[in-house]
Amino acid sequence: MTTPVLPAQAAGAPAQASATPLVSVEGLRMYFEITSGVLLSRHVGDIRAVDGIDLSIEKGETVGLVGESGCGKSTVGRTILRLYRPTAGRVVFDGQDITYAEGSTLRAVRRRMQMIFQDPYASLNPRMTAAGIVSEPMEIHNFASGRERRERVRDLLATVGLDPDYGDRYPHEFSGGQRQRIGVARALALHPDLIVADEPISALDVSIQAQIINLLERLQGEFGLTYLFIAHDLSVVRHISDRIAVMYLGKIVELTGSRALYERPLHPYSVALLSAVPIPDPAVEGRRRRIILTGDVPSPSNPPNGCRFHTRCWLRERLGNPDRCVAEEPVLREMTAGHAVACHFAEEVDGTAEQVQVTGRPGSGTPRAAAGPTPAAAGSMAGEAAGFPAAAPAAPASPEGDRPRLRKRS
Amino acid sequence: MRLLPEPAGRIEGGRVEFEGQDLIELDESEMRELRGKEIAMIFQDPMTSLNPVLTIEEQMVETIKAHKKITGSDARARAIELLSMVGIPQPEQRLRNFPHQFSGGMRQRVMIAMALALEPKLLIADEPTTALDVTIQAQVLELLSRLAADHGTAVILITHDLGVVAGMTRRTNVMYAGFVVESATTAELFAQPSHPYTVGLLHSMPRLDAQPGEPLIPIEGTPPDLRFAPVGCPFAPRCAWRVESCWRGMPPLEPLQPTTEVHMTGSGATHRCACWNRPTAEEASAGRPLRAGFTAAPEPIGAGR
Numbered sequence: 006m007t008t009p010v011l012p013a014q015a016a017g018a019p020a021q022a023s024a025t026p027l028v029s030v031e032g033l034r035m036y037f038e039i040t041s042g043v044l045l046s047r048h049v050g051d052i053r054a055v056d057g058i059d060l061s062i063e064k065g066e067t068v069g070l071v072g073e074s075g076c077g078k079s080t081v082g083r084t085i086l087r088l089y090r091p092t093a094g095r096v097v098f099d100g101q102d103i104t105y106a107e108g109s110t111l112r113a114v115r116r117r118m119q120m121i122f123q124d125p126y127a128s129l130n131p132r133m134t135a136a137g138i139v140s141e142p143m144e145i146h147n148f149a150s151g152r153e154r155r156e157r158v159r160d161l162l163a164t165v166g167l168d169p170d171y172g173d174r175y176p177h178e179f180s181g182g183q184r185q186r187i188g189v190a191r192a193l194a195l196h197p198d199l200i201v202a203d204e205p206i207s208a209l210d211v212s213i214q215a216q217i218i219n220l221l222e223r224l225q226g227e228f229g230l231t232y233l234f235i236a237h238d239l240s241v242v243r244h245i246s247d248r249i250a251v252m253y254l255g256k257i258v259e260l261t262g263s264r265a266l267y268e269r270p271l272h273p274y275s276v277a278l279l280s281a282v283p284i285p286d287p288a289v290e291g292r293r294r295r296i297i298l299t300g301d302v303p304s305p306s307n308p309p310n311g312c313r314f315h316t317r318c319w320l321r322e323r324l325g326n327p328d329r330c331v332a333e334e335p336v337l338r339e340m341t342a343g344h345a346v347a348c349h350f351a352e353e354v355d356g357t358a359e360q361v362q363v364t365g366r367p368g369s370g371t372p373r374a375a376a377g378p379t380p381a382a383a384g385s386m387a388g389e390a391a392g393f394p395a396a397a398p399a400a401p402a403s404p405e406g407d408r409p410r411l412r413k414r415s
Numbered sequence: 416m417r418l419l420p421e422p423a424g425r426i427e428g429g430r431v432e433f434e435g436q437d438l439i440e441l442d443e444s445e446m447r448e449l450r451g452k453e454i455a456m457i458f459q460d461p462m463t464s465l466n467p468v469l470t471i472e473e474q475m476v477e478t479i480k481a482h483k484k485i486t487g488s489d490a491r492a493r494a495i496e497l498l499s500m501v502g503i504p505q506p507e508q509r510l511r512n513f514p515h516q517f518s519g520g521m522r523q524r525v526m527i528a529m530a531l532a533l534e535p536k537l538l539i540a541d542e543p544t545t546a547l548d549v550t551i552q553a554q555v556l557e558l559l560s561r562l563a564a565d566h567g568t569a570v571i572l573i574t575h576d577l578g579v580v581a582g583m584t585r586r587t588n589v590m591y592a593g594f595v596v597e598s599a600t601t602a603e604l605f606a607q608p609s610h611p612y613t614v615g616l617l618h619s620m621p622r623l624d625a626q627p628g629e630p631l632i633p634i635e636g637t638p639p640d641l642r643f644a645p646v647g648c649p650f651a652p653r654c655a656w657r658v659e660s661c662w663r664g665m666p667p668l669e670p671l672q673p674t675t676e677v678h679m680t681g682s683g684a685t686h687r688c689a690c691w692n693r694p695t696a697e698e699a700s701a702g703r704p705l706r707a708g709f710t711a712a713p714e715p716i717g718a719g720r
Contacts, residue, residue: 073548074519182636211575212653215619215633237548244621244631264627281553282623283578287601289624290582297557298550301518 010111013273025100026061027231028085033058035084039306051124052306054080056255057094059337064198067225067232069263070280073302074359077255078235081200085233086118087111116146119192123204125184129176130314135162135187136172142194142197159191165220182213186192189220193228203235218245239282243267248343251275254305254313257337262346271346271354273320308335312348320350416456416539417446433537452482455530459542461522466516471498472510473527473531482533482566490520497528501558520551527559534566541573546678556583581605586684589613592639592649595668599686608699609671609688618702632702648691656704658692659712666691 009397035055040046054077062068070078084091087103096104103114117199119142122128129138135366136158159169165186176184192200202221206214222245236242242249243263251272253257259272270276277296284290298317303309307317315330329349337347348354417426417438431438433454438446458464466474474495480484485493491510498506501524514522523543530538540559543551560583563570572584580587580601583670587604589597589612597610608614615634636653648654651661668689670677677685698705 069604073550080633182637210638211616212619212634212638215631216635218621219631219633240547240621240623240625243623243627244625277550279623281549283576283582284623285577285581285605285617285620286622287581287605290578293556293582295553297553301520301551302548 018123027064027066027099028060028062028233029095029097030058030060030081030085031095031097033060033081033084033096034092035080035089050306053255053308054082054305056305056308058252058255058257060250060257060260062199062231062233064231065225065229066248067234067246069242069249070233070235070252071237071242071249071415072252073237073278075254075305076252077305080201081252082120082203082233082235085199086115086201112146117197118146118194118199118201119195119197121185121188121192121200121202121205124208125181126176126208128188129184131176133166134173134175135179136375138176138187139172139190139194142191143214146195148195157194161193162187163238164193164224165190166216180213180325181209182216185209185217186220189217189224193224196228197230199231199233201233204237205234206241207236207238210358230348239278251278254302254308256313256347258314258348259346260337261346265344269344271340271344271351272314272348273318273354274314276354277319314348320348320353324350324353416450416454417441418456419598448482451478451530451535452533453534453535454537454539455525455535456539456541457526457543459545461519461526461546462514464526465522467514470511470513471517475510475525475529478529479532493532494528496569497532498525500531500562501528502554505529517549519547520554523547524554524558527555527562531562531566531568535568535693537569537571538563539571539573542575543572544579545574545576552579559583576620577620585682586680589616592641592645594649594665596650596690597688598668598684600684603686607671607686607696609686609693610650610690611654611694612650614694614699614702615653615655655711656690656692656694656698657711659715660691661712662715665689674714 033055034057036051036053036054038048039048039050039052058076058081060068060081069276070081072078080089083089085096085098087096089108091104094104095102098114099117101114103111106114133141136155138155139158139161143149143157148154149157158172162169162172167183167186167190171179176187179187185208188205205221206217209217218241221232232245234242234245243266246263248261249259249263249266250257251266251274253274259266259270259275261271266275267279270279277298280294280296281298284293296319298319300317303313303316309331311329311331311333312321312335313319315321318330321327321330327350333349335347335349337345339345342350426439432451438449441449452472457624465471469477472491472494472667475497476487476490479490479493480487483490494510495506498509501523503509503521509517514525517525523546527543543559544555547555556579559570562568572579574580584601587593587597587599587601589604589610591612597604597608597613599609601608604613608617613633615632618632619634621629621631634653635636635655639649645651645665647663648657648661648665651657666689669688670685670687671693672686673687677687679685694704704711
């Protein structure tokens with residue numbers, strides 16, 4: 006395979022030469038204990054929310070983290086902020102190892118990293134005024150005081166596009182979009198370097214989402230922020246990110262520039278994910294070929310052996326179900342500069358992507374995925390049934406009397 | 416469906432015709448006869464629309480027996496048939512499960528199976544995939560369109576996702592604040608969006624196939640508070656194309672081209688739009704007014720909103 010030049014690498018990611026990345030995560034694992042029993046709780050297993058990931062984020066960069074519910078993307082964000090204590094691995098923030106930082110050390114670092122939450126209804130205290138919410142981080146960190154702090158609150162509210170005079174109103178007096186702006190102002194209060202935005206727009210009305218996306222983009226330019234942008238919506242993530250990490254069941258399966266991911270996805274899961282995103286254009290939708298994955302995501306408490314995607318993988322079926330996918334876990338390897346993928350057979354994905362995507366020319370042959378004897382083959386929306394009976398049975402919840410409970414392992 | 420409770424929700428007027436019959440004039444027992452059998456509905460959240468303390472079997476058999484004179488074992492056989500039709504593996508075993516033992520996608524399949532149990536003529540799907548992940552959404556939509564085609568079921572798909580609209584529907588009505596503001600075949604609606612709200616929606620969400628760096632043009636302001644009846648066009652406060660008359664009167668839903676015959680349905684449905692100052696084709700593709708010197712008309716003083 007020739008090595009294509011990846012324009013995203015040149016244009017997207019900021020200078021790789023910069024001394025240290027702002028955030029660097031190595032071999033990060035975050036397990037949550039499953040316990041069982043009424044009085045004496047026994048440890049019966051683990052939810053492996055994050056199971057060994059490496060990721061670094063350069064200063065000023067936006068890294069997108071996408072994946073489906075339960076893939077561990079939010080846990081990665083929260084573990085980087087050290088809201089959890091990692092089970093294994095290292096979290097390095099601006100050269101400082103904070104994996105096990107505590108007390109005042111941790112608080113000092115936390116000042117530099119903030120979070121924007123998904124639900125602006127749940128993440129604002131209903132009994133505090135907007136100004137109180139925005140100034141609380143400053144109180145905690147002894148940042149400015151008195152008149153200076155009040156001035157700063159007004160500035161922050163104006164910065165996020167709210168009327169500073171609304172500071173004495175309560176969250177319920179604001180609309181959803183305005184509430185999310187308060188959340189953004191709170192995140193900005195301490196001049197952070199890193200903002201972890203966890204699904205910051207998915208609870209908002211569609212007509213409001215663009216306002217918040219544009220706001221986040223403007224603030225990044227104004228304050229030189231670094232974003233970890235976590236979302237399930239690939240179109241939004243692609244719009245805002247320089248690089249994107251695709252997660253599946255606690256692992257990063259592909260990591261590349263956002264343009265490269267779209268134009269040339271190399272992991273079969275990424276290909277399927279991209280093909281499943283609807284595009285608001287009937288002419289384009291009519292031409293597109295969709296890879297419909299069978300079954301559901303397996304349980305992270307008992308992930309499949311080898312490659313975690315092998316139970317749903319269309320490529321593996323096409324290749325005649327090679328044993329390697331079950332026997333050996335693929336490592337994240339760099340196929341081309343700045344484009345890493347965790348698939349033994351990523352070379353085989355070459356070209357297929359174009360055929361399942363919008364750029365696919367109608368009539369230029371069925372996608373290669375459909376050529377194989379696979380029920381998970383691509384089909385247009387009006388196409389044939391994609392073999393649902395082949396779907397893996399959904400993992401039913403434990404039928405036992407005492408149901409597993411989640412508990413943080415510490 | 417006449418499901419909204421009175422007196423909180425009240426039908427003020429108008430007609431809802433189903434096969435020539437005005438549904439509003441039916442009494443509750445006649446309506447109950449119709450629901451499920453002729454018109455069925457799928458809801459957004461399959462967890463809250465299934466009964467958590469009954470097994471799938473009890474719920475499905477109840478639905479089938481409510482409308483058909485049929486023995487319990489026949490109803491059960493029908494339930495198994497329906498579950499396998501929507502692609503649930505081992506339907507005999509899964510019938511005995513409770514809703515919480517199914518994943519979100521599987522639950523929505525159960526809902527679809529129940530909705531189709533009595534072979535309704537019309538299926539109303541209210542945000543059927545909004546709660547689902549994108550790969551599961553693709554599965555459910557594919558299933559829905561295949562089953563609707565196989566059984567000749569008409570589907571009303573209610574969604575906020577223009578991508579789903581583009582891939583699934585033949586005709587589209589765009590609603591804002593209780594009004595249909597634009598109505599057309601789906602192909603025409605996307606080729607020639609003519610209402611500022613439709614144009615705004617299309618420009619405010621990033622497209623997967625967009626050129627990188629293409630800016631989003633948000634719709635300013637917030638959705639209106641429906642407790643206060645708008646004077647004039649409800650979209651006027653957020654509209655970049657508004658002219659003075661927009662503050663005064665609601666524009667009628669009229670054909671784009673003057674015509675004597677308006678087709679409401681079918682592939683030749685007339686493209687209609689409710690706007691006093693429609694964006695031109697160039698403006699629609701730019702997402703903003705391009706006319707030299709045009710500014711949105713300010714709210715008249717004392718308009719009393």
